[in-house]
Amino acid sequence: MCGIVGYIGQREVVPVLISGLESLAYRGYDSAGVVVVRDGELEAVKAEGKLERLVETLKGESLVGTYGLGHTRWATHGEPSERNAHPVMDSKGRLALIHNGIIENFLPLKKRLIDEGWEFTSDTDTEVVANLISSHLKGDLRAATQQAMAELEGMYAFAAVSTVSGQAEIVAARKGPPLVIGLGDDEFFLASDPAAVLAYTKRVLFLENMDLCRLTDAGPEIWDENGEPVERPAVRLTWDPIQAEKGGFKHFMLKEIHEQSQAIQDTFAGRVDFELNTVGFDDFALTPEEATQIQRVQILACGTSWHSGLVGKFMIEELARIPVEVDYGSEYRYRDPVVGEGVLAIGISQSGETADTLSAMEAASDRGAKLLAICNVPGSQATRVSDGVIYTHAGPEIGVASTKAFTTQLTALYLFALYLRQQRGMAIESELLSVLAGLPHAVAEIMESEAELEEMARRYSRLEDFLYLGRGINYPIALEGALKLKEISYSHAEGYPAGEMKHGPIALIDEDFPVVAIATGSRVFDKVCSNMQEVKARDGVVIAVTDRPAEELAEIADEVIQVPRSSDLLQPVVNVIPLQLFAYFVAVRRGADVDQPRNLAKSVTVE
Numbered sequence: 001m002c003g004i005v006g007y008i009g010q011r012e013v014v015p016v017l018i019s020g021l022e023s024l025a026y027r028g029y030d031s032a033g034v035v036v037v038r039d040g041e042l043e044a045v046k047a048e049g050k051l052e053r054l055v056e057t058l059k060g061e062s063l064v065g066t067y068g069l070g071h072t073r074w075a076t077h078g079e080p081s082e083r084n085a086h087p088v089m090d091s092k093g094r095l096a097l098i099h100n101g102i103i104e105n106f107l108p109l110k111k112r113l114i115d116e117g118w119e120f121t122s123d124t125d126t127e128v129v130a131n132l133i134s135s136h137l138k139g140d141l142r143a144a145t146q147q148a149m150a151e152l153e154g155m156y157a158f159a160a161v162s163t164v165s166g167q168a169e170i171v172a173a174r175k176g177p178p179l180v181i182g183l184g185d186d187e188f189f190l191a192s193d194p195a196a197v198l199a200y201t202k203r204v205l206f207l208e209n210m211d212l213c214r215l216t217d218a219g220p221e222i223w224d225e226n227g228e229p230v231e232r233p234a235v236r237l238t239w240d241p242i243q244a245e246k247g248g249f250k251h252f253m254l255k256e257i258h259e260q261s262q263a264i265q266d267t268f269a270g271r272v273d274f275e276l277n278t279v280g281f282d283d284f285a286l287t288p289e290e291a292t293q294i295q296r297v298q299i300l301a302c303g304t305s306w307h308s309g310l311v312g313k314f315m316i317e318e319l320a321r322i323p324v325e326v327d328y329g330s331e332y333r334y335r336d337p338v339v340g341e342g343v344l345a346i347g348i349s350q351s352g353e354t355a356d357t358l359s360a361m362e363a364a365s366d367r368g369a370k371l372l373a374i375c376n377v378p379g380s381q382a383t384r385v386s387d388g389v390i391y392t393h394a395g396p397e398i399g400v401a402s403t404k405a406f407t408t409q410l411t412a413l414y415l416f417a418l419y420l421r422q423q424r425g426m427a428i429e430s431e432l433l434s435v436l437a438g439l440p441h442a443v444a445e446i447m448e449s450e451a452e453l454e455e456m457a458r459r460y461s462r463l464e465d466f467l468y469l470g471r472g473i474n475y476p477i478a479l480e481g482a483l484k485l486k487e488i489s490y491s492h493a494e495g496y497p498a499g500e501m502k503h504g505p506i507a508l509i510d511e512d513f514p515v516v517a518i519a520t521g522s523r524v525f526d527k528v529c530s531n532m533q534e535v536k537a538r539d540g541v542v543i544a545v546t547d548r549p550a551e552e553l554a555e556i557a558d559e560v561i562q563v564p565r566s567s568d569l570l571q572p573v574v575n576v577i578p579l580q581l582f583a584y585f586v587a588v589r590r591g592a593d594v595d596q597p598r599n600l601a602k603s604v605t606v607e
């Protein structure tokens, strides 16, 4: 999704804006631009395509100044082009605006503005906002923005600079997509995501929905939706800027795959007492009575986070004996779900800003559910709207394809299931914890097969279709393996419950349609082996992921990926790692842009 950055202070602004945009590039974009205000003039440079093109174009310009805005655009209204790139000017050239989100009533507003004499040169809904604010602008940019906000429908975050107010200021507003202010010493930053300010400051504050902010070199002033001045608390990020760099890896995704062992350990560290066999959270607690009152759990999430919810269902049902439903945020919000007292809704989100997940959480809360967020980004919207938060300690995840966020979500869900078990009066047996303690090592062990997986990926990278099979708690891992492959390599891949194959997909099997089968654990191992046999009997190719000796599968698998044995409930964490690596190496082999796959955005802040 579009990325917003802004800076006001003493530094030369363009390099700050470019470094912020580079940090936001992972969100996905197709054009970029910057604007600087100098001597009462707006100077903007824009370019279609990658940031390198913007940087190249800037070399021929002399943009200098100490405040301005930068933007990466992910096209919604209007094709990706320099003409539609942001910053967008109003037709009188009095202000420049950058925007993330969708203005739903842009057509009637545009028609009215055209009737009033405003001109439009792009296809964007953004230009409507620029002209609308300008139509109210009498000298006070904040007042004009506030008037415009009252007329805008949809979800948006935007920022504007103007030559009319006569002073150095940035005005920003949000309704939906996030905006964070970085608090430096006599310098201030604005961004869609804390990653963009991390190189300069770890002190940030998050704007709330409908906040309007005026940023000058004296700092931020904020007004709430009623126009009342408000203070928003400053938060100190614990992330290290180094974590947001590639650190010698070719791609963020590969680095993040490697970080998983540590991230899993960081997620359970300090939350488990391995001597007393107890689980507790520093910043979240349920009394035994509250835990006992939970009659149902509803998990709400999108994409990879939804897959972790599907695994979480097995964990919570088995360990805490509470029924669990798992919903896509985008589906739940448009149903009329049965909620009420006794329901705990868990929103799972890496970013904490996914619009569909947030709306579903709101819908659950409106219907009487208690809200828990499992989230990776401190201070994000999901954490602010929830009654409690369990943070995954994955550190910044930059690669668009989620990897370490997923495995730390699974770790957090396992911890939460154990915690519910304990608070509902059931003992946590030591094996449940010892297997958790061994998980980082098991994950690290798989990395030793990296070269083998790279070689295997080479053999399959020319193929266009893959079927991933899993059963029980590993069915979501089949879905996740398939999602990883399709999103970064653009090969078609489908995840399917192994037992369902004979009800349809078996018709597709041939030698060019490999089947990746997850055959681990004890409960359904034999059943999955039968499914592999069914594939072999039809001249299909089988790639098996197993915790058994390779010889056991020699007859029914063409390739065997061996993984260490964990427990049935934690085996999915182990099993997904080779599937992430396989997808990564296939994508690299196919020459795909692994960290920024086409059409995808890291944080999906619009519907």
Ligand code: F6R
Binding pocket: 302, 303, 304, 305, 306, 348, 349, 350, 351, 352, 353, 354, 357, 400, 401, 402, 403, 483, 487, 602, 603, 604
């Ligand atoms: C896939 C992926 C997406 C996200 C989804 C939800 O690799 O990253 O499917 O999982 O967009 O994002 P969050 O977890 O930020 O709510």
